[in-house]
Amino acid sequence: MIKLSEIKKSFFVSLWFMFLTFPIMVIRVNPIEKIVEWRWKNLFFIGIGSFLLSFVWRYLFKRKEAGMKKAEAGDDTVKISFYQKIFEEPKIYIPGLIVVAVVVFAFPFVFSIYQTNIMTTALIYVMLGLGLNIVVGLAGLLDLGYVAFYAVGAYSYALLNYHFGLSFWLALPVGAGLGALFGILLGFPVLRLRGDYLAIVTLGFGEIIRIILENWNEFSFGPSGIANIPRPGFFGIEFSIEGATMFMYFLMIALTLFTIFVVNRLQNSRIGRAWIALREDEVACQAMGIDKTKTKLTAFALGATWAGMVGVVFAAKTTFINPASFTVWESIIILCIVVLGGMGSIVGVIFGALILILLPEYLRAFSEFRMLLFGAVLIIMMVFRPGGVISSVRRTYRFEGLTQKSEK
Amino acid sequence: MEYFLELFLGGLTRGSIYALIALGYTMVYGIIQLINFAHGEIYMIGAFTALIVSSVLSMLGLNTIAILVIASFIAVIYSSAYGFTVEKIAYKPLRHAPRLSALISAIGMSMFLYNYVLLAQTSDFLPFPNNIPEFEFMEPYSHIFSSTELVILLTTTIVMILLGLLIKFTRIGKAMRATAQDRDMAMLVGIDVNRVISVTFIIGSATAALGGVLIASHIGQINYFIGFIAGIKAFVAAVLGGIGSIPGAVLGSFVLGWTESFATGYVSSDYEDVFAFIFLVLILIFRPAGILGRSTTDKV
Numbered sequence: 120m121i122k123l124s125e126i127k128k129s130f131f132v133s134l135w136f137m138f139l140t141f142p143i144m145v146i147r148v149n150p151i152e153k154i155v156e157w158r159w160k161n162l163f164f165i166g167i168g169s170f171l172l173s174f175v176w177r178y179l180f181k182r183k184e185a186g187m188k189k190a191e192a193g194d195d196t197v198k199i200s201f202y203q204k205i206f207e208e209p210k211i212y213i214p215g216l217i218v219v220a221v222v223v224f225a226f227p228f229v230f231s232i233y234q235t236n237i238m239t240t241a242l243i244y245v246m247l248g249l250g251l252n253i254v255v256g257l258a259g260l261l262d263l264g265y266v267a268f269y270a271v272g273a274y275s276y277a278l279l280n281y282h283f284g285l286s287f288w289l290a291l292p293v294g295a296g297l298g299a300l301f302g303i304l305l306g307f308p309v310l311r312l313r314g315d316y317l318a319i320v321t322l323g324f325g326e327i328i329r330i331i332l333e334n335w336n337e338f339s340f341g342p343s344g345i346a347n348i349p350r351p352g353f354f355g356i357e358f359s360i361e362g363a364t365m366f367m368y369f370l371m372i373a374l375t376l377f378t379i380f381v382v383n384r385l386q387n388s389r390i391g392r393a394w395i396a397l398r399e400d401e402v403a404c405q406a407m408g409i410d411k412t413k414t415k416l417t418a419f420a421l422g423a424t425w426a427g428m429v430g431v432v433f434a435a436k437t438t439f440i441n442p443a444s445f446t447v448w449e450s451i452i453i454l455c456i457v458v459l460g461g462m463g464s465i466v467g468v469i470f471g472a473l474i475l476i477l478l479p480e481y482l483r484a485f486s487e488f489r490m491l492l493f494g495a496v497l498i499i500m501m502v503f504r505p506g507g508v509i510s511s512v513r514r515t516y517r518f519e520g521l522t523q524k525s526e527k
Numbered sequence: 528m529e530y531f532l533e534l535f536l537g538g539l540t541r542g543s544i545y546a547l548i549a550l551g552y553t554m555v556y557g558i559i560q561l562i563n564f565a566h567g568e569i570y571m572i573g574a575f576t577a578l579i580v581s582s583v584l585s586m587l588g589l590n591t592i593a594i595l596v597i598a599s600f601i602a603v604i605y606s607s608a609y610g611f612t613v614e615k616i617a618y619k620p621l622r623h624a625p626r627l628s629a630l631i632s633a634i635g636m637s638m639f640l641y642n643y644v645l646l647a648q649t650s651d652f653l654p655f656p657n658n659i660p661e662f663e664f665m666e667p668y669s670h671i672f673s674s675t676e677l678v679i680l681l682t683t684t685i686v687m688i689l690l691g692l693l694i695k696f697t698r699i700g701k702a703m704r705a706t707a708q709d710r711d712m713a714m715l716v717g718i719d720v721n722r723v724i725s726v727t728f729i730i731g732s733a734t735a736a737l738g739g740v741l742i743a744s745h746i747g748q749i750n751y752f753i754g755f756i757a758g759i760k761a762f763v764a765a766v767l768g769g770i771g772s773i774p775g776a777v778l779g780s781f782v783l784g785w786t787e788s789f790a791t792g793y794v795s796s797d798y799e800d801v802f803a804f805i806f807l808v809l810i811l812i813f814r815p816a817g818i819l820g821r822s823t824t825d826k827v
Contacts, residue, residue, distance in 0.1 A: 139608055142601075143575060143647045148582035150654050155583055161647075180620070261627055263634075308812050315562045315630055316811060319762055323804030326759075334797040447755075451638060458631055491642035497635025501628045502620045 129173040136169035137162055179503050223372060227365045235368050237480050239436060242371040243429055245472040248456040249378050249465065250425030255454065256463035257391060258418035259398025261318040263450050264305070264325025268298040268423040270332065270445035272430020277345040277440055278338075287351035290431050298427020299420040306419035310412055325450055332442040344441025348434050367436050374432065378425060382465055385421070394418055395463070448490065455493045458500055461507025470509055533672075534792040535785070540676040540745070542784025543683035547738030548761035549768075549776040550690065551610075551731025557707040557771035558727050560626070564633035565613050566735060567758015568640035571751065573606035573736025574743040575644060578655055585656065595658035595744075602736045609640075610732025611725055619721070637758075645751040652750045655743040679741045686734055687777060694773065699726055707771070756800060760787075763807045769817025778818060 144165060147156040227235040247269065254262045272294035279285040279293065309320050332339045339345075350363045351370065385391045393414045396404040405411050434440050452475065460471025479489045500507065548570050555563045581598040589597075617636040621629040662674040694700035705713040706723045714720050742757070743749045760783065768779025783803060790802040810817065 135612070139605070139612060140647075142579045142605060143572065143644060146579050146583065147648060148579050148653075150578070150582050150656065153582075153586060155586060259627060261630060308808050311815055312811060315560075315626065316766065316815075318630060318634075319562070319759070319766070320804075320808060320811060322759065323763075323807055327801050327804050330798060330801050448638075451634060454631070454634070487646060488642075491639060491646060494635045494637070494639030494642060498617050498632050498639065501624070501632040501635065502617070505624060505628050 125174070125177070128177075129170050132173040133166045133170035137166045140165050183503055227368050232361055232364050235364050237477065239364070239368045239371050241473055241476040242368075242375050243433055243436070244453065244456060244476045245375055245469050246371075246378050246425055246429045247453045248460065248468040248472045249375075249382050250422050250429070251453050252457050252463065252465070252468045253382065253385065253394070253425075254418050254422035255457050256461075256468070257386065257398065258394040258415065260415065260418060261315075261454075262321045262419075262422065263318050263447065263454070264321035264323070264328075265422070265426060265453055266445045266447070266450040267305075267325040267328040268301055268426035269430045269433070269449070270328055270442070271301050271423075272298050272427035273434040273440045273444075274332065274339060274345075274430075275427070276431040276434045277348050280348060281345060287349070287431070287435050291428060294431035295424045295428040298423040298425070298430065301427075302419040302421075302423025303416055305423075306416045310415055322447060322450075325445075325447055329442050329445050332445070339442070342442060344439060344443075346439045348438045348440065350438060351435050367432075371432065374428070379465060379469075386463075386465075390414065390417055452493065455497055457507075459496055459507060461509045464507060464509050467507050467509035471507070530792070534788045536672045536676065537792075538785035538788030539781065540679050540784070541788055542764075542781035543680055544738050544742045544745075544780075545757075545761050545764045545783055546777045546780035547683055547686065547734045547741070548757060549765040549780050550773065551735045552762050552765040553768075553770055553773060553776040554703075554727050554731050556765070557773075558703065558710075558724055559618070559622070561618060561629050562633065562762065563613075563618075563728075563731075564630070564758070565617070565636040565640055566731065567754035567756075567761070568637050568644075569606050569610050569613070569732045569754075570735040570739040570757060570761075571749070571754030572609055572640065572644065572739075573602040573732075574655070574739035574749045574753065575648065575751075576605045576736075577602035577740045577743065578653060578749060581656055581658065591656075591658040592660060594656075595740075598658075599737065599740045602740050603733045606732040606736030606739070607729040610728040610735075613640075614725060614728040619724075637755075641751060641754060648751065650751065652748045655747055655749050657744045657747060659744050675745050679745060682737065682741060686737060690730070690734070690773070693730075699723070703727060760800075760803050763803050766807060767810050767817055769819040772817070772819050775817055775819035782818070 141162065144161040145158050147158065148154070149156070226238060230238075247265070251262065251265050254260050254265070275294045275297045276285070276287065276290040279290055280287075285293070305321065305324050309317050312320060333342050335341070351366070393404070393409045396407065396409060397411065397414055397418075401411065433444075437444075456471040456475050457468055458471075459475060460469070461467030475493070479486050485492070548566065551566050551569070552563060555561060555566070577598040580601045581594045584594045584597060613636055617632045618629060621632055657675060659675045659678050662677070694703060702713070702718045702723050703726070705716070705718055706720055710720055713723075739753075743753075761780070764780040764783040765776045766779070767782055768775030768777065770776075783806065786806055787799060787802055791799050794802075
């Protein structure tokens with residue numbers, strides 16, 4: 120039962136928040152016309168809201184603490200989570216995969232172009248998330264300028280096409296290559312930096328690219344951007360708008376599958392294990408003979424490759440790009456995707472991207488609150504579930520046979 | 528020569544504003560080794576609170592100096608309260624978590640606060656009343672150095688001196704230094720570390736709010752976005768000087784202020800923000816510990 124002391128506590132919390140949000144939430148001034156608007160209703164909502172939320176907050180805390188105590192008491196019976204079970208049991212996941220494949224394939228035929236378009240956008244974010252996942256999730260390098268590589272890819276296609284008439288299919292590897300190049304370019308100066316410095320420098324890097332794109336009119340056409348970027352062709356077939364959307368969708372599906380395949384292989388490769396080791400402990404990792412410089416640079420380069428590639432697709436999909444598409448907030452949305460889904464987990468990232476991109480599309484009424492909620496999601500995930508919704512499963516070796524022998 | 532002097536003084540003013548914000552970063556970093564990404568937002572909230580309060584007061588017909596003082600006072604109180612709450616919600620539960628988690632939580636907090644002000648207030652630029660009086664004795668120099676800039680410079684100096692005294696001579700200052708050196712050890716000798724951290728956040732937020740009021744008066748307009756860029760620049764300043772060191776933050780802020788002032792004055796104003804970042808990258812490559820920071824080696 121809820122105790123009286125808890126109600127009292129929550130009451131004070133809500134009083135505190137009413138005080139805290141009073142000037143910003145209640146008063147709105149218009150200094151030009153000298154009007155002051157008093158919105159007392161908001162104060163009421165804040166009071167009620169924070170009163171209820173403080174209960175939820177405390178409940179979640181108690182659960183978290185209980186979980187921690189359990190782990191401390193040595194009661195860490197390998198808890199196989201629900202998701203893990205699904206992925207380990209072929210009987211469940213094979214039909215599951217078939218269903219997903221059918222849905223994915225039938226999607227553009229069943230739903231409208233509009234829906235297909237949204238889905239394509241979501242897939243773009245899936246790929247971006249998977250790319251950033253290499254840098255943040257696997258290698259543990261917080262990169263807040265990821266969108267810069269995305270911009271590099273998009274602009275490389277747009278500009279090469281404008282000046283030299285380069286086709287989409289040629290631009291795709293070029294964009295990926297340029298992305299990787301910029302990744303290494305950024306990687307060099309930040310090699311020696313620790314997590315927090317790295318975050319700021321990468322953020323700065325992202326902003327530098329955006330500001331240059333915005334101001335260097337002769338090169339990038341400034342804030343007005345580049346229009347009339349051709350959609351991708353397919354052996355000279357001309358598509359109608361409908362066909363182009365569908366083609367784009369299947370192209371993205373193919374690219375996403377390719378990404379998943381590569382990232383999955385990378386994760387279990389020598390370099391992937393080196394990334395994870397680097398994330399866990401840099402000093403110990405170096406002591407084990409892993410080349411820190413090479414490992415970090417490959418993480419940056421491989422992460423940026425995907426962003427460059429998706430950038431090309433993005434430019435081809437929207438047929439118009441300008442610097443406003445590549446702000447810091449875009450980087451942070453991609454970070455949200457990785458964090459919400461589960462750092463280092465491929466399924467998690469896909470899930471995170473679909474949720475974060477599709478939900479706001481369908482809940483248009485809440486779209487204003489999108490960024491506000493993203494911020495809250497980041498905090499709540501970090502406080503209560505740092506592993507993400509679907510946390511990654513570390514490869515472990517089991518010694519079941521051995522322990523039994525030693526007991527005898 | 529006069530142009531040079533103008534840029535020099537402009538850089539000095541800029542630098543002292545950065546210093547007021549950078550102090551919060553550097554103090555928090557010194558104590559819990561966390562970059563408080565939401566610090567820029569605290570500064571922005573300070574400026575907004577001051578704007579709201581002074582608009583309400585000016586309709587009541589108070590005189591400008593009283594408005595300025597009351598608005599600054601309330602802004603400082605509110606910013607401190609926000610700083611305190613932010614720490615309790617987003618950072619305290621993550622005290623023992625990996626640093627990446629705390630950092631992401633800080634980014635989330637920054638995003639939350641920024642959108643909160645955007646939704647609750649407006650996305651437009653709002654004119655900020657300059658209630659700082661024009662001094663008569665400044666009249667002959669006003670074309671290169673305005674009275675507002677003089678007030679900014681004086682306030683910053685006073686705040687710095689007070690803060691220096693606080694950290695050097697008071698009990699809480701001693702506790703802060705002890706916590707910065709070794710948190711566990713400080714706990715063992717009976718320092719209430721949680722309280723010290725809260726006080727640090729409060730002081731940092733208060734100086735940021737002061738900076739917010741001053742710069743808003745100087746520039747004459749604010750919107751919800753000012754916190755982001757100012758926060759980043761102040762952070763650059765803190766890193767420049769060597770994060771964790773208070774004199775370093777002040778020095779770094781002035782260096783950054785001058786760099787920006789001269790670079791925009793002599794090179795190009797389009798790339799104002801780029802200079803700060805390039806400077807940061809250069810510093811981190813050649814002197815990762817900052818100008819006054821000592822490089823430390825991790826012991827394992």
